[in-house]
Amino acid sequence: MKKRKSIVIAATASLALAGASTIAAAGDGGDATVSVKAMADALHLVMDSDRTVYTKKIVNRLVKKEKVIKASEHFEDDKALVLPAQMFRFGAELVAKRSEKLPDVNFTYSLQSLWPINKQNAPQTPAEKAGLKYVVENKGKNYYTTETLGGQKYFTAVYADTGVAPVCVACHNAHPDTPKKDFKLGDVMGGVVIRIPVES
Amino acid sequence: MTGDHPLALPILLAWLFATPQVVADGHYPVLPGEAGAGRSLWLENCEGCHGYGIGGAPIPMQAEDWAPRLAKGMPVLYRHALEGFIGPDYSEMPARGGNPKLSDAEVKAAVDYMTGLARFHITKTRKEK
Numbered sequence: 001m002k003k004r005k006s007i008v009i010a011a012t013a014s015l016a017l018a019g020a021s022t023i024a025a026a027g028d029g030g031d032a033t034v035s036v037k038a039m040a041d042a043l044h045l046v047m048d049s050d051r052t053v054y055t056k057k058i059v060n061r062l063v064k065k066e067k068v069i070k071a072s073e074h075f076e077d078d079k080a081l082v083l084p085a086q087m088f089r090f091g092a093e094l095v096a097k098r099s100e101k102l103p104d105v106n107f108t109y110s111l112q113s114l115w116p117i118n119k120q121n122a123p124q125t126p127a128e129k130a131g132l133k134y135v136v137e138n139k140g141k142n143y144y145t146t147e148t149l150g151g152q153k154y155f156t157a158v159y160a161d162t163g164v165a166p167v168c169v170a171c172h173n174a175h176p177d178t179p180k181k182d183f184k185l186g187d188v189m190g191g192v193v194i195r196i197p198v199e200s
Numbered sequence: 201m202t203g204d205h206p207l208a209l210p211i212l213l214a215w216l217f218a219t220p221q222v223v224a225d226g227h228y229p230v231l232p233g234e235a236g237a238g239r240s241l242w243l244e245n246c247e248g249c250h251g252y253g254i255g256g257a258p259i260p261m262q263a264e265d266w267a268p269r270l271a272k273g274m275p276v277l278y279r280h281a282l283e284g285f286i287g288p289d290y291s292e293m294p295a296r297g298g299n300p301k302l303s304d305a306e307v308k309a310a311v312d313y314m315t316g317l318a319r320f321h322i323t324k325t326r327k328e329k
Binding site: 164 | 245246247248249251252254255256286289290291292294297298299
């Protein structure tokens with residue numbers, strides 16, 4: 001019950017921070033707070049669940065079970081479904097754009113890798129690099145830290161992103177721009193980085 | 201030295217056959233008999249998803265994940281592992297665990313280990329209740 005309450009609070013809360021490690025709830029929430037770690041975990045749970053539903057109920061059902069359409073990186077040219085990782089990335093880009101007009105909603109997320117096909121998806125900060133390395137070497141565990149960027153302190157969380165479909169692994173290994181060609185199914189291929197500003 | 205004790209060998213043998221060994225490289229026991237033969241194959245090809253439930257993969261350490269699957273019978277489980285399978289919730293089990301180099305015998309050995317592991321944990325769960 002306590003866990004459910006925290007997630008509800010996280011979903012409805014303003015991201016204005018009451019302190020370095022807690023987030024105050026708005027409206028009827030009164031003085032209820034949620035830890036920034038719980039906030040990050042809740043955000044990741046939503047992201048991961050949405051992506052899983054898209055993968056199973058859309059891609060696997062239509063592509064693999066009913067075989068009525070393909071999924072392709074070049075989905076416009078091929079008139080195909082977007083890949084699950086692309087859907088995730090498009091969501092991150094839309095959140096970044098929409099949140100520009102919502103000063104209280106102030107977080108970012110991205111899909112990164114130590115072995116990116118697109119160099120833009122390589123880690124940029126020491127915390128991102130350390131987090132991606134940690135989730136590769138400690139499967140099943142998440143990475144949490146704080147970092148200061150441009151004078152602003154952030155809580156940064158990194159969650160493993162695992163290759164779960166043969167086509168994902170095969171495409172990454174065969175891509176001309178990939179720096180790693182020996183991924184196996186079930187390998188951690190990258191990570192989701194969530195960054196939330198906190199007070200110093 | 202415990203080896204000098206007259207009961208040391210019988211005790212050691214009894215322990216080996218009664219209790220699957222927990223080895224240093226993880227929490228996956230070495231199982232006795234044929235079920236144990238596929239352990240290294242399972243670790244190399246299956247554990248990456250089944251060890252963590254990634255992509256909806258059923259976890260052999262969770263009794264509720266595997267009891268209904270064991271009820272399907274080994275021929276069905278072998279076929280799903282060899283040919284691939286889209287589950288009722290559209291989870292995907294890739295053919296040969298995504299490793300086309302595995303022979304039929306190797307895939308079946310890995311399935312034997314995973315089902316052995318599931319049975320071990322189902323038994324353990326029942327004892328604890």
